[in-house]
Amino acid sequence: MSDALRPMARPRLYEQVIDRLREYVAQARLGAGDKLPAERDLAQQLGVSRTSVKQAIVVLQVQGLVEARHGGGTYLVGHTLDAEPVEQLVERRQRLPDVLDAREAVETKLAELAAQRRTKVDLDAISAALDHMREEIAAGSYGVEGDRRFHAAVTAAARSDILAEFMNSIAERITESRTESLRQPGRPSRSLTQHVAILDAISLGDGRRAATAMRRHLRTVAKVRLLSWNPDDEDDGRRDEDDGGAGGDARE
Amino acid sequence: MSDALRPMARPRLYEQVIDRLREYVAQARLGAGDKLPAERDLAQQLGVSRTSVKQAIVVLQVQGLVEARHGGGTYLVGHTLDAEPVEQLVERRQRLPDVLDAREAVETKLAELAAQRRTKVDLDAISAALDHMREEIAAGSYGVEGDRRFHAAVTAAARSDILAEFMNSIAERITESRTESLRQPGRPSRSLTQHVAILDAISLGDGRRAATAMRRHLRTVAKVRLLSWNPDDEDDGRRDEDDGGAGGDARE
DNA sequence: CCCGGACAAGTGGCCCAGCCACTACACCAC
DNA sequence: GTGGTGTAGTGGCTGGGCCACTTGTCCGGG
Numbered sequence: 001m002s003d004a005l006r007p008m009a010r011p012r013l014y015e016q017v018i019d020r021l022r023e024y025v026a027q028a029r030l031g032a033g034d035k036l037p038a039e040r041d042l043a044q045q046l047g048v049s050r051t052s053v054k055q056a057i058v059v060l061q062v063q064g065l066v067e068a069r070h071g072g073g074t075y076l077v078g079h080t081l082d083a084e085p086v087e088q089l090v091e092r093r094q095r096l097p098d099v100l101d102a103r104e105a106v107e108t109k110l111a112e113l114a115a116q117r118r119t120k121v122d123l124d125a126i127s128a129a130l131d132h133m134r135e136e137i138a139a140g141s142y143g144v145e146g147d148r149r150f151h152a153a154v155t156a157a158a159r160s161d162i163l164a165e166f167m168n169s170i171a172e173r174i175t176e177s178r179t180e181s182l183r184q185p186g187r188p189s190r191s192l193t194q195h196v197a198i199l200d201a202i203s204l205g206d207g208r209r210a211a212t213a214m215r216r217h218l219r220t221v222a223k224v225r226l227l228s229w230n231p232d233d234e235d236d237g238r239r240d241e242d243d244g245g246a247g248g249d250a251r252e
Numbered sequence: 253m254s255d256a257l258r259p260m261a262r263p264r265l266y267e268q269v270i271d272r273l274r275e276y277v278a279q280a281r282l283g284a285g286d287k288l289p290a291e292r293d294l295a296q297q298l299g300v301s302r303t304s305v306k307q308a309i310v311v312l313q314v315q316g317l318v319e320a321r322h323g324g325g326t327y328l329v330g331h332t333l334d335a336e337p338v339e340q341l342v343e344r345r346q347r348l349p350d351v352l353d354a355r356e357a358v359e360t361k362l363a364e365l366a367a368q369r370r371t372k373v374d375l376d377a378i379s380a381a382l383d384h385m386r387e388e389i390a391a392g393s394y395g396v397e398g399d400r401r402f403h404a405a406v407t408a409a410a411r412s413d414i415l416a417e418f419m420n421s422i423a424e425r426i427t428e429s430r431t432e433s434l435r436q437p438g439r440p441s442r443s444l445t446q447h448v449a450i451l452d453a454i455s456l457g458d459g460r461r462a463a464t465a466m467r468r469h470l471r472t473v474a475k476v477r478l479l480s481w482n483p484d485d486e487d488d489g490r491r492d493e494d495d496g497g498a499g500g501d502a503r504e
Numbered sequence: 505c506c507c508g509g510a511c512a513a514g515t516g517g518c519c520c521a522g523c524c525a526c527t528a529c530a531c532c533a534c
Numbered sequence: 535g536t537g538g539t540g541t542a543g544t545g546g547c548t549g550g551g552c553c554a555c556t557t558g559t560c561c562g563g564g
Contacts, residue, residue, distance in 0.1 A: 012546080048548085063314075071515055071517090071557080105361035106357055160354070290545085291545065302519085320546090322525070322526050
């Protein structure tokens, strides 16, 4: 095979620095939160300029492997500097309907968690979002912003970084459907009603009911969106049984 | 809400440069392979040092969005500088307990979708994974690989790129818990039994039952893991009601 | 005793000016 | 046409420097 004739690797200095840092972290038995040597020290010990060290650190930073505090040093985030495998497989597009499935999966869980973990502050925030949406609708608007705030507040109340980040990553695509959905006749007020139901369940600490209410809401939203594609479909609150989440008991 | 009191954003200069570059690429209608302005020019026009421009380019480089040829200029790889959402997800770290919540949220949905969309080929794949696990167990092994294959096969049958990518992004952390879980006495055979139940439901096209079975399975797994942390907790198959997924009707 | 301000050291953010290495391209000789 | 040469353009990397922020320490007022 002509494998030997593949393009020559032209390693950048900062890449070599990254490798060395990886090695160092492993050998030095550093763990999460541990402090890395100062940039100036690293530069001197590695025999490279501080700029190159900085470039390496910038890379590790955007990969979330390291955290640099201005004036406070650079710290390990995880127990290793190894990049996530996912990072390597890039370039793949998703079909749009996926968003709906994903949103139903994640947001019902978020509602359930929110019911279990919400604090007074969370409830106030959600309630404020509803007020905002109410005002928007009263003013003749669609209530897009209020809707966004509501879902954001619920997400915040669930206290799951990982799910919140996932929601964040599909936020843009959700926004597209949000506007389209709220443009439907009578939709804003209906969404508002459903929001209220979700808040009630969360307020009561009833995770199961919160999940159910959220699912019903999302199905409504989805249905609207589907309408503009294929006018069949029915099913709304009928088969919404419940979510399998743990019962209503609030956290400890 | 106390949203106003969240940590102040402390934007790094190179991040702002990246944003500007994104903007520029969009406005200038640049496409794949097009050449970016020279670093020196960018620095001057943006009013920042060349160092900062370089840091920005380094970031875009490791993200595979741009290619810098020593002495030959910097070129666009894709038609945009937007990072893939999954990639952004990975650029941050999450707490560990989140994984359990996330997995329950996503995998139950995957099971439901799999029941609705699975083809004969999918069922064969899942079945093969079970066979493999059975053999492993018979050979005295824990069945780790078979377990992995099973969940992978179910994920594949669900045909949701977005959820599959999400699973992929937390795959490593799942792996950690998998081994630990299967080390529990009697656990491999019990997991196998639960897998069979999941396959049955998927095979029947019963999304609801598939979701329920998957949830029960994940609760079992989670319980094991929790045991090594805090020896309280009970609840296994008791309150596992069912998932709110659509009924059993297979797609179309 | 505790709180809060002042101070100094440590450290990251950013910049400047410059040299080197490599690429691209035009030109020239064969 | 082929291949060498020269030159301008451009990225890679350096070293030094200034500024801003964080942290810890010390000290005086309450």
